[in-house]
Amino acid sequence: MAQQALRPNTAGSLLATDGKPHPLQDTLMAVTLVLGVLAFVTGFFSGLHLLSSWAGLVGLFVGAYGQWVSVTTRQRFGMILGLGASGVGFMLGMANGGLFGGLIG
Numbered sequence: 001m002a003q004q005a006l007r008p009n010t011a012g013s014l015l016a017t018d019g020k021p022h023p024l025q026d027t028l029m030a031v032t033l034v035l036g037v038l039a040f041v042t043g044f045f046s047g048l049h050l051l052s053s054w055a056g057l058v059g060l061f062v063g064a065y066g067q068w069v070s071v072t073t074r075q076r077f078g079m080i081l082g083l084g085a086s087g088v089g090f091m092l093g094m095a096n097g098g099l100f101g102g103l104i105g
Contacts, residue, residue, distance in 0.1 A: 017072045025075045028066030032082030035059030039089025049097035056090025057099070059083070 039056035042048040063083040070076045093099075 032063040036082035036085030040085040043089040043092030046096040053093025059086030
């Protein structure tokens with residue numbers, strides 16, 4: 001029973017596995033995931049290449065910064081998912097026209 005008193009209770013926390021709040025890191029993870037899903041989904045439509053390429057690029061930068069300042073494994077895991085989706089969406093957007101395709105020239 002003495003061992004139970006030494007273990008931190010993290011069952012009630014979804015994002016902070018160390019029991020402390022991390023609002024900046026949690027926000028960066030959420031933004032990375034949202035931008036990643038946006039870039040990934042819009043990357044499959046060639047007419048939305050501007051949205052997918054820019055959302056993917058911003059998602060990559062936000063996720064990279066988030067990885068740098070992340071504290072918990074759950075934050076890193078969420079950011080890796082968002083970074084992967086952002087990267088795929090960015091590349092699909094670049095293949096379909098790029099960041100400025102159709103606007104310049």
